[in-house]
Amino acid sequence: MTHHFRRITVAVVAACVVVGLTACGSSSSGSDKTYIIASDNAFAPFEYLDTATNKYVGIDIDILDAVAANQGFKHQVNNIGFDAAMGQVQAGQAHAMMAGMNITDARKSTFDFSQGYFHDGQVLVVPDASTVATLDDLKGLSIAAKTSTQGATYAQSISEKYGFTLQFYEDSPTMYTAVLNGSNDACFEDRSVIGWAIKYDGLALKTVGDVINPGSYGFAVKKGTNADLLSMFNQGLEAIKADGTYAQIMAKYGY
């Protein structure tokens, strides 16, 4: 009997996990709830593995920690990659995502965004030795793009006009490697992120031209869900801007 009961309890808990955190989480009391935040896996300076401590660090991680402390909620970050993070949020497997994600009108059809917390856009990236100087020079070339990103969306939107082909990668380091080893001729990446990789990882890459589609990064939930979390994020962000914590975090990463 006891055995049977326990098995049912386990089944119910398991079903909750499978059905989705949103559905189950809403019935638990506020203070006990741990919000699952999906994020990118290699997107310095926003989220990246610090090999010295084997922990994820970065602007997004620090802002989340500060906002959660200010608002008194528990959270856990899943560094699973950008496209995977979007998928988890849409599937209800994560309550939100924070991944250097640009707030765009197209994404607003499936996500609700916080206030912006950083400003950036994409830039064309080529090997140091490349002679590519304008988009016209991409004719006949092969371009690397990171699945579901703004850089990929932009590259797709102009590929026919400029006559280049596209190859997709799941994360930024793999995309850079493809450009460095000649598998592809160029890629599009967020300016601050490729700037960091060139500066700190010494990649033999350079940027070409101006920033494309500059805009704000936002914290995002699946459209129409987790309004409480979104509002806590906005209030926390305002508070950490007011008390100087936000500026400290920015300074820590060189901004």
Ligand code: GLN
């Ligand atoms: N900022 C870009 C976007 O929103 C890239 C994000 C990322 O690769 N993590 O698509």
